[in-house]
Amino acid sequence: MKCKIIVVSNGKGGVGKSTIAANIAIDLKNSGNKVALFDAEKKGTSIFLSERDDLDVYPGYDRMISQTLTAHKGNYDYIVVDTAGVNSASMQGSQDNLQDLINTKVIALADLVIVPLVPSPVDVRKTEGFLSELEVLIDASRGQLKSLIVLNRYRYKEIMSKEVIEHLKASYSNHDYHCFDNMTIRQATIVAQADGFYQSVNEYAPGAPVAMDFKKLIKMTTSMLEAK
Numbered sequence: 001m002k003c004k005i006i007v008v009s010n011g012k013g014g015v016g017k018s019t020i021a022a023n024i025a026i027d028l029k030n031s032g033n034k035v036a037l038f039d040a041e042k043k044g045t046s047i048f049l050s051e052r053d054d055l056d057v058y059p060g061y062d063r064m065i066s067q068t069l070t071a072h073k074g075n076y077d078y079i080v081v082d083t084a085g086v087n088s089a090s091m092q093g094s095q096d097n098l099q100d101l102i103n104t105k106v107i108a109l110a111d112l113v114i115v116p117l118v119p120s121p122v123d124v125r126k127t128e129g130f131l132s133e134l135e136v137l138i139d140a141s142r143g144q145l146k147s148l149i150v151l152n153r154y155r156y157k158e159i160m161s162k163e164v165i166e167h168l169k170a171s172y173s174n175h176d177y178h179c180f181d182n183m184t185i186r187q188a189t190i191v192a193q194a195d196g197f198y199q200s201v202n203e204y205a206p207g208a209p210v211a212m213d214f215k216k217l218i219k220m221t222t223s224m225l226e227a228k
């Protein structure tokens with residue numbers, strides 16, 4: 001199988017990029033794939049997963065990241081790259097051009113970009129800006145790149161969550177560039193707990209409702225990549 005590169009990205013911080021990258025990497029590995037996880041954030045959290053001796057975790061905040069990823073492609077079925085929310089750096093008053101460059105470089109090599117967002121109007125607005133920027137890279141990839149929108153921290157009973165999902169359905173279920181196929185990950189304490197043990201949700205609590213959400217995400221991820 002040709003190695004597929006999955007990049008988890010969104011200009012926004014705190015939307016679940018690292019959580020989703022870790023869960024996808026671990027679960028793909030547990031189903032028998034060779035997987036590498038790259039942490040392309042300057043002071044990222046994914047690198048902590050190198051505590052696990054059964055997962056190959058690499059630092060990826062490096063302007064030579066394209067060459068590094070290409071060099072590793074021969075050894076893996078999947079490379080998962082966790083990126084930084086660049087806006088969070090600029091909000092701290094230090095516009096991080098290298099981080100921005102790295103994010104662009106890894107997306108340019110990706111087969112699939114997973115774009116998580118959380119159900120809040122501000123997040124939706126910021127994410128829509130990011131999705132427009134992504135279109136340029138999708139065009140440049142000549143149809144090679146796909147993007148999947150994932151609504152994270154979804155609360156079934158909350159009106160705002162329902163409104164956001166309706167908006168995403170109306171805007172992206174039939175979009176030329178991006179795909180929103182009702183993919184939601186619910187808000188659940190287990191998600192952070194699993195992370196505390198360097199485990200995926202499916203390892204930590206396989207019977208939990210939120211574990212089903214991650215199973216669905218991994219299935220959708222692999223089928224989008226197979227369909228290419």
Ligand SMILES: Nc1ncnc2c1ncn2[C@@H]1O[C@H](COP(=O)(O)OP(=O)(O)O)[C@@H](O)[C@H]1O
Nearest residue numbers: 013014015016017018019153186187188191192
């Ligand atoms: N579905 C979820 N339910 C509950 N907590 C979550 C969920 N997804 C992420 N979190 C928590 O939210 C915080 C931010 O997530 P993180 O993956 O670090 O975001 P990012 O990488 O985008 O900055 C973390 O503490 C994480 O454990």
Ligand SMILES: [Mg+2]
Nearest residue numbers: 017018045083
């Ligand atoms: Mg992160």
